[in-house]
Amino acid sequence: MIFASILLSAIGTIFLSETLGRGKVVYTRMTTLVGSCALCCAAAGYLVTRQGGGAAEVAAIALSCVPVMGAWLGFRIHVSNSITLELAGLLEDGRPRALREIAEDYDVNGHTARRIEILQADGYLTQDADARVTDTAKSRVILVLTRVLCGPGGPRAVADTLRRRDDGDGVV
């Protein structure tokens, strides 16, 4: 019963958040995902208590949903945002390409501009040409989180790669 409830809550959350999100990048609509999860866990908890379950069963369902939704979130972001998967798609035609050709076909500037557009549309960056980080609570939270989670220089592996490249040691 608990196993089935966890699965149903997770499936319900995915269905609800994807329906409401209409294919948008998931990290720009986290409130929808968290709200959908809370709603589905509450519904599952209600059904379990109606069948004689107690607070421990409800807690077990809600807590177990967290890692399952974490997995979904990771999978969903990976599928939509993975540059590696996008590059793999470029090579599907079978034509061998050197790194320079891959960079041209991938359109690095176009993809970067698209990410900035998404951040501007979601209020993290200003709409002007400078595209500065906006002075809002959610931007401040994201910046603090980024510094805490990633370190002061931003994502560590990216920073390391750029450092190696700057030192002339980053060629594949």
Added chain:
Amino acid sequence: MVLSHAIVVYDLVVLAALGLDFVLVSRRSTAVIPRVPAVLLAVLLGVLVPTVTDRPVEFAAIGALVLAGALFGYANFLAFVKRGITFSILVNHARPPNARRPDGDFITLEERIAEMRGHGWVSGDTAGWTLTASGRRVVRVRRAILRALHIEAVG
């Protein structure tokens, strides 16, 4: 221990162990696969199953689901915070315009090619890279998922 209590205990241990791993180990490295916590948590699951007095099989199934979900989510989280382009762009744009790097630098294509080579998705050398059969399968699966879920790809 009854089933519901065992699940709550195991869930909390999984979340705490991965949180601790992040603070003590993974935050300072560039690795994205948490091997040690994975093994320890799997062992703990095996130890706890016989202690569950009602429905131990259901506990094992839930524990496996929670562990697999947590590890997959955690690995993706690590990849996101260590290699995330969006975070890099945000940190970059928190600086004055004249102190920023070009945003395109964060894409680090050479790292992506090395990653694909590591997964066995591409073969070749600096003169030219091509997809392997395994790489083509991955591309087909991703396209099917994007189509089925109507997901916007921004990779």
